[in-house]
Amino acid sequence: MSLLTVSDVSKSFGGLAAVSHMSFEVETGQIVSIIGPNGAGKTTVFNLLTGFYTCDEGSILFDGEEISNLPPYTYVERGLTRTFQNLKLFPAMTVLENVLIGYQSCISYGRLDAVFHTRKKRQAEQKARERAMEILRDIEMDGYAKDRCMNLPYGVQKQLEIARAMVSGPKLLLLDEPAAGLNPQETDQLASFIQRLPGKGYSILLIEHDMSLVMNISDYIYVMDYGKKIAQGIPGEVQKNPQVIEAYIGKGGKSYVAGG
Amino acid sequence: MKIQKVKKGILPVLLIAALYGIPFCVKNQYMLRIGVYVCIYSILACSLNLISGVCGQVSMGHAAFYGIGAYASALVAIHFGINWVVCVIAAAIAAGVIGVLIGIPALKLSGGYLVICTVGFGELVRLILLNWVSLTRGPMGLVNIPRPVLFGVTIKSGSQYMVVALTLFLLIYLILHNILNSKYGRNLKAIREDEIAAETMGIHVHREKVIAFAIAAAMAGAAGSLLAHYMLFISPTIFVGDFSTNILSMVVLGGMGFMPGSVIAATLLTVIPETLRGLDKYRMLIYGFLLIGLMLGKNVSWETTALGRWGAGIWGKIRQRRGLKEGDGKV
Numbered sequence: 001m002s003l004l005t006v007s008d009v010s011k012s013f014g015g016l017a018a019v020s021h022m023s024f025e026v027e028t029g030q031i032v033s034i035i036g037p038n039g040a041g042k043t044t045v046f047n048l049l050t051g052f053y054t055c056d057e058g059s060i061l062f063d064g065e066e067i068s069n070l071p072p073y074t075y076v077e078r079g080l081t082r083t084f085q086n087l088k089l090f091p092a093m094t095v096l097e098n099v100l101i102g103y104q105s106c107i108s109y110g111r112l113d114a115v116f117h118t119r120k121k122r123q124a125e126q127k128a129r130e131r132a133m134e135i136l137r138d139i140e141m142d143g144y145a146k147d148r149c150m151n152l153p154y155g156v157q158k159q160l161e162i163a164r165a166m167v168s169g170p171k172l173l174l175l176d177e178p179a180a181g182l183n184p185q186e187t188d189q190l191a192s193f194i195q196r197l198p199g200k201g202y203s204i205l206l207i208e209h210d211m212s213l214v215m216n217i218s219d220y221i222y223v224m225d226y227g228k229k230i231a232q233g234i235p236g237e238v239q240k241n242p243q244v245i246e247a248y249i250g251k252g253g254k255s256y257v258a259g260g
Numbered sequence: 261m262k263i264q265k266v267k268k269g270i271l272p273v274l275l276i277a278a279l280y281g282i283p284f285c286v287k288n289q290y291m292l293r294i295g296v297y298v299c300i301y302s303i304l305a306c307s308l309n310l311i312s313g314v315c316g317q318v319s320m321g322h323a324a325f326y327g328i329g330a331y332a333s334a335l336v337a338i339h340f341g342i343n344w345v346v347c348v349i350a351a352a353i354a355a356g357v358i359g360v361l362i363g364i365p366a367l368k369l370s371g372g373y374l375v376i377c378t379v380g381f382g383e384l385v386r387l388i389l390l391n392w393v394s395l396t397r398g399p400m401g402l403v404n405i406p407r408p409v410l411f412g413v414t415i416k417s418g419s420q421y422m423v424v425a426l427t428l429f430l431l432i433y434l435i436l437h438n439i440l441n442s443k444y445g446r447n448l449k450a451i452r453e454d455e456i457a458a459e460t461m462g463i464h465v466h467r468e469k470v471i472a473f474a475i476a477a478a479m480a481g482a483a484g485s486l487l488a489h490y491m492l493f494i495s496p497t498i499f500v501g502d503f504s505t506n507i508l509s510m511v512v513l514g515g516m517g518f519m520p521g522s523v524i525a526a527t528l529l530t531v532i533p534e535t536l537r538g539l540d541k542y543r544m545l546i547y548g549f550l551l552i553g554l555m556l557g558k559n560v561s562w563e564t565t566a567l568g569r570w571g572a573g574i575w576g577k578i579r580q581r582r583g584l585k586e587g588d589g590k591v
Contacts, residue, residue, distance in 0.1 A: 050460065076462030088460075090453035093446075100443070101450045105462035107443045111471075114442035115435055121442060128443075164461070 001064060003028045003203050004049075004172055009058030009068070011048055018044040020227045021058070026172060031194065031204040033214045035238075036224035037247060042207045043085055045224075046174050049205075050075050050082050063171065076105045081165040082174035085207075087157055091150035095141065095160055098149055099132040102164035106131075135167045139193070155186045162193075172203045179210040191217050215239065223247065279426055283419035292418030296490055298530050299425035300483050303432050305510035305522040307479035310436060312508065313516035314445065315472050316452030317367060318375050320504045321382035322480055325355040327389060327499030329481025330488040331396060334405045337489070344408030344415075348428070348485045355481025356474045363473035367466060370455075382501050389496040401495030408489050415489075425486055432479050436519055439475070448472055449517070513554055528554070 004026040011019045019041045026032045034042050047053040049060060051072040060068040062080060075081070081102070090098050100107075107128045113121040136142040139159055149157060158178060165173055178194070179187045187210060195217050197204055208214045214221065215235045223231040223238060225247040231238055238244055286292055308322045329351035336342065336350045366377045389396050396402065408415045408424065415421050439445045450458040451465050459465050488494050510529050514521030532550060536543045 052456070071464075072456075072459045073462050073464045076460070082460060084457070084460075088454050088457035090450050090457065092453055093449055097446060097449070100446060101458070101461050101463075104443050104447060109443075111444060114444050115438050117438045117441075125442070168462075 002026060002061075003063060004205070005061040006045075006049070007059050007061075009045075009048060009060060010056045011044055011053055012056060017227050019048065022224070022227070022229055023058075024222045024229065024232070026203055026205050028171070028203055029198045029201075030219045031198060031206060031217055033206040033208060033218040033221045034224060035208065035211075035214055035221060036230075040224040041227040042224055043176060044227075046082060046176055046207065049174060050080070076168055076170070079169075079171035080174070081168060081170040081172075083161045083165050083176055083178060085176040085180065087154075087161055089149050089157055089161055089164070092148060094146050095136065095149050095152070096129070096132055096145040098160060098164050099135055099167050100128055102167040103128055103132055106168050132167060135163050139163050155182055158182065159190075159193075166197075166202065170202065172205060173197065175204060175206045175208075177207055177209060179208055179213050187213055276430065279430075280423070283422035283426070286419070289418045292422050294530060294534055295422045296418070296425045296486075298527050299422070299429040300486050300490075301507070301510065301526040301530050302523045303429050303483040303486070304480055304507045305514065305526040306433060306436055306519055307476040307483070308507050309511045309514070309517065309519060309522045310439070310448070310479075311469075311472050311476040313511050313518070313522070314440065314452065315448040315469060316516075317370065317469055317473065318508070319378040319473070319476075320375050320501070320508060321362075321378035321380075321385075322476070322507045323499045323501065323503040324382040324385035325359060325477040325480035326484040326487070326503070327385055327496070328358055328477075329355045329484025330494050330499070331389060331402065331484075332481065333485030334402045334488040334494055335395070337406050338402065338404065341406070344406075344410065344485075344489060347408075347489070348482050351481040351485035352478040353481075355484070356478030359474040359477025360470060363470040363477075367469040367473060379501060379504075382499075382504050386496050386499055386501070389499065396496070399495065399497075401493055402488075403493050405488050405492045405494070407492070421490055425490070428482060428486060432482065433519070433523070436479075440519065444468070452517070509551065509555075513558060515558075 002025040006025070007023045009019060009022050010017065022041075022045060024032070024034070034045060036042055044053065048055050048068070051067075051070050051074070054069045058068070059066055062078060065078070067075070067078060067080070090101060093101075107124050109118070109121045109124045112118075113124075133142055133145065136145055139162075141156065141159065141163065144152060144156065144160075149160060152160070158181070162173075162175065162178060165175075175194070179190055182190060191213050194204060194206070206214070206218070218235055221233065221235055221238045222229055223241070223244050230247060231241045231244045233241070282295055283292065286295070304322060304326060308319065312318045332354035333347040333351035337344065337347045362381055366374060366381065369377055390398055392398070408421075410424065413420070415424055447458065447463045447468055450461065450463060451468060455465050487498075506529065510525040511522055513529065514523070514525030529551075533543065533547050536546055539546055
């Protein structure tokens, strides 16, 4: 059985069908990408998957359980986290604090433990800090731990957002345009970083505009346009699909989607 | 490591000892009175800081919870004649419960909408206190509120009351300090920074806000109890919207989210109007100008001014000396 099964999901805003009858699957250990022109409905799919929008119809099965239309804060505990297209960090907080917030659902002590500063709380906090530093060392950001994240360069902030989503050890990680705004070198680093994730037990669902990145690292690709799925397949197939080429550059164009 | 830990712990202990020294050294009743007010206002400012500074939900109705606490405590003491400790707890529970009831709908709003909503709530509470004459005696206020009795001692003198007020303040400050240094405090900060991201990280944003609001309300209620049994008389005119604004200006002046700042600002904004009493009718005028000046001065980056450079220079030298000394110790 697949880790994530989206079947026949639709969402419209007024008369506009942002997503219509979208179906796709993510298998455990896969990197699956959703691509499509601007406004195709990709981010709407992410918002449906994380409870920020409610589905008009269809079902979303994650790990065998129906997860559509739950409150957004319940998804972390089920093992599903995300990043955002435009950074959504906690700017005035330190890098370490940001990661600790990502880990907060795994830090278990009660409010009374907090008020009385009990041993249980101190131990849990200590453990959480160690885990957060471990993740930061993993992405070579431990040097930044005490910096406020609004003072960091954009590329580093992007990385931090992924770290924050990873720290709780989710089964599925939703990445919304992780390469947007990065230079080619940073994009290459990001690609090799994402490629290593399935080996560590994370499965990835990716939205991305950088075609070379998508074609290089994806196991499977879904293409959307005007809220509908217009193609799917392994990178080689999608590149040659005439409908995809049409969606991107119009009729009669040559393969632009062919990436390195 | 251990020596450093002890060193770190020494400063708060000295500070607390010095604070407890005040009621024993100062014999001037007027000064002690100001001391008690500083304690009460510090509780109000710190508790408002939790919800408005740390969590970013600006409330202009904090005086209402202060009033609810004061009336609840006074009424319980007058009608049932039970121990003051129970009265404080009753005051905190009454204010906290109403905080939950108001918080659930109000905290769905944010920013300016929340501000206006809390202003409305403050006015509502004031009008109820004023018009529910059978319970609150309306504009005549509640009189003959019994003095607190602790361990068989009736708290009568100014210095005795200052010890009580200081203890309650320190207790509340400690609770707030512990909350802020826990995952719950961190979550509140995250809510202030970005609600959507906080929600994605698994924080039940609305619930956390309501709980923080209720905690702040309960603490304000306890402060109200402190006031009622000190003044021995309370009336609705104390708990007006103006006073909510006052508490909020303490929080803003001290720094949103910074607890020691709230205490310092509460002290300043209590002491300054008192020292200006000699100015008679110009008092509030001068106070207004001073408030504007303080707010402007707070936002100056002091390192860039002559005074700031001079101060930074001296501080640097002190640190240098300390560093040398510590180095010597290690060798």
